[in-house]
Amino acid sequence: MEESTSNNSPARQDNQNQDPSPSSPGPQVDTPAAPAPPEEQPTGPPEYRTLYLLSYVPSPLFPAHWSMWVPHRASDGSVSKRGTRLHVTGDSRNGFAHDFDRDYDPDEDGRRPWVRAAARIAERHVEDPPTPEGVSAYEACNRLERVALSIPAPGPSMRAASNNAVRTRVALQNCQTWMADFVRALIDQGLIEQSAQALLDECPKN
Template sequence: MEDASRELHLIVYSQPLFKAHWALFVPSINNARVGKKIHAVGDALNGFSITFDRNYNLGTTGRSHTLVHLGYIGAAYIDEASVLGNDLPITDNVAQDRLETYATSAPAPGPSLRPSLYSGSTKKRVEIRDCQTWMKDFITVLVEASVLNRDSLDVLDNAPKH
């Protein structure tokens, strides 16, 4: 029988020269190193898309990462089958449970970086949107829906950015 709540983590993939990549990790019930990764992939020039990596194994990623505890949500928001992907690692963009539906309700960032050939007459500062800004939007959606505790926003504010 499932517990009344499920743990959520922020995966921070640090990179020496660039901003860190952020993803949400939902561990499976039986193995805390295997689970579902929800993140925005792409770049600021071309835009991002939201993807769900099912049966994702933190132990075999090969990428340097840090796990940051975000909080707990009710087990009813997560379908364990969507976490494990029929025991095969798969990536898709179709929401299969309530948590993923919330993820898709936070729009993935579109292109926000101007090409170097931009010749507009007015120059104004552009807000660069990326996986980190999307994660903040997604977690804000969960907080505003009372799915996740407000403290999780403070966790994001203090999470490694690079």
């Protein structure tokens, strides 16, 4: 913000800017009023968008699938009902891969996912691609997606029953563990609030 220029420079401090002496009743000279300083520009918080956590519960016998969804910004500036869903797809036996579903509307999904607002994120970190339908499902278009790709998709963590190799305990990795790591990375980088961590405990796991 530029500061306003002072009008008290020596060039303007002449006799015309001084009050006339009572003993010298000469002609009264109008002194031009000093220009008002420019109004301060608003410096409020940046625009934000809401991140949502989604959970799909197919059966109590299987782990629920977790995703994150961020709605797009419509051409008129409003929040659209469609957006990008960030998740990893696959299974614990074969491993997972990153996937960005760029034209997703939770209301149109017949699986009727559990949906909760998880956090807000600054608009500059979730810029929409110019043409979502023409962008790869594995290509990052903004910082949120770059953070998602920086979290490795889980590899195989479940052995087949017929595997005769020496059995060692392997921590089960799936879409839920990936989402937990993703949320923690966003918090650690200061992109979302710490409160988003608590929502992971509420998200249905199966």
